[in-house]
Amino acid sequence: MDNVSTVEVAKEKLDRWLQNGTIIAGAKLPSERELEELLGVKRMTLRQALLNLESESKIFRKDRKGWFVALPRxxxxxxxxxxxxxxxxxxxxxxxxxxxxxxxxxxxxxxxxxxxxxxxxxxxxxxxxxxxxxxxxxxxxxxxxxxxxxxxxxxxxxxxxxxxxxxxxxxxxxxxxxxxxxxxxxxxxxxxxxxxxxxxxxxxxxxxxxxxxxxxxxxxxxxxxxxxxxxxxxx
Incomplete structure (x- = not known):
């Protein structure tokens, strides 16, 4: 399994995409398979990075629809x-x-x-x-x-x-x-x-x-x- 530093690298790259507007508020993130390829990481690493961003209220999940960028609170x-x-x-x-x-x-x-x-x-x-x-x-x-x-x-x-x-x-x-x-x-x-x-x-x-x-x-x-x-x- 990838170590914590790899998770942090994936999380920071995703976070930059959110901050610079690459993916706008309310928009759907690419599928997890696409994100694995874009970030060059394994599934477990990506999932942990996504969960970390969710815990910081930066993204959220919709059942059966995937991950979305959080709207203004x-x-x-x-x-x-x-x-x-x-x-x-x-x-x-x-x-x-x-x-x-x-x-x-x-x-x-x-x-x-x-x-x-x-x-x-x-x-x-x-x-x-x-x-x-x-x-x-x-x-x-x-x-x-x-x-x-x-x-x-x-x-x-x-x-x-x-x-x-x-x-x-x-x-x-x-x-x-x-x-x-x-x-x-x-x-x-x-x-x-x-x-x-x-x-x-x-x-x-x-x-x-x-x-x-x-x-x-x-x-x-x-x-x-x-x-x-x-x-x-x-x-």
Missing amino acids: FIYNPKSSASFKLAALEQGREPSWDFIEKSLVSSYPAVVESLLEEGDSGELYRITGWGALDNHKVFYHETFINPRIAQGFIDKLGHDSFSHLWEEEYKKKIVTQRLAFRPIRMSGDVCKIIGGSVGTPAILVEKYRADSNKNIIQIDIEYWRFESVDFFINL
Whole structure:
């Protein structure tokens, strides 16, 4: 097997191609076989060089499609009340999004059980969807809401933001009360939605949203592609 220095040489050459624009942001890299020939290295050496660049958020994988050059990172304040659409447009990006499923469920992660109160049926609204920047899907989300607090929420949601519906229909202004972050590897289910291979690095964000009385009324679980986002919070 090639030694580490050979891996570093391959990585540095690839990195130069990225920095000088030989391969532009969002573009697909040549196939691994082509890269082996261009760099004059063996498959294992190339794979390690690619994984090193992936860990530095310079490239990313799409399942069955190959390697791509990372797009500019989205600057994301998860505590902000601004919508994903507005934040993206302010950064000169082209946002798109869609909902996948809106349903009433009785099976859900333990972290969302705090939405329930004594006497509730045990069912929650579950809304799943994805968000994309410049036609590249960067996150998948699952949102949970107690139907007792917001009856008919999934029927009224349409294509509006959650915040807009809370304010217009239920007269509630919601704020992010608590956040939790942790690095994970994407599961097969998430990969099917936003691309990537099983085990692709991702960041899990749990957002607990509250009304003006500090009651948690919505919990979002978001899975962000590792290379796509930088988080910040103003204190």
